[in-house]
Amino acid sequence: MLISRATTADVAGLARLLCIDTAGEGVDDQAVDEFAIDLDRWWADRGDSHAAFVARSARGEVVGMAWVAFVPRVPRPGATRRMSADIQTVFIRSDHRGRGLGTALVEAASEHATRRGAAHATAHSSRRAVPVNGRLGFASSPQLLRTTAPGT
Structure with a gap:
């Protein structure tokens, strides 16, 4: 398997994975193609703030993905270019x-987040991925709190 940073050439593969993640393994090719157009536009508008990484099979097919979003933070004296990342x-x-x-x-x-200068990164984990992310250095923090919008 090969892990690499995704490019716009990978949009169709990323769209397929996002459709599978949402709807299950049986996805409609036309729906994937239509979503790929939307994803391509969305990513074009956010190329500086979002990066994707893909896992490819031996045949070059995109079989896995991870996205990282960069969030500029309020500057402080002596630190005017603060940033965090969210996987x-x-x-x-x-x-x-x-x-x-x-x-x-x-x-x-x-x-990638570290190379771009993110002071810290968070990870949104499924229950199954919590131990994996823990082994990679992610830990719970009593200072990191979240709220969820009603109805989501």
Whole structure:
């Protein structure tokens, strides 16, 4: 398996994974194609703030992904370019799970966040991924709190 930073050439593969993650393994190709157009536009508008990493099969097919979003933070004296990162939407196709791809993708996204200067990164984890992310250095923090909008 190969882990690499995604490019616009990977939009169709990313769109397919996002559709599978949302609807299950049986996705409609036309719906994927339509969503790929929306995803391509969305990402074009956010290329500086969002990066994606992909896992490819031996045939080059996109079988896993991880996104990292960068958030500028309020400047402080002596630190005018503060940033944090949030790792989101880590997903591996079911027939490729259990091979360490999620770990490799989160590592790639975390390393990218560090290289871009993020002071810290958060990870949105499924229950199954909490131990994996813990092994990668993510830990619960009593200072990091969240709220959820009603109805979500």
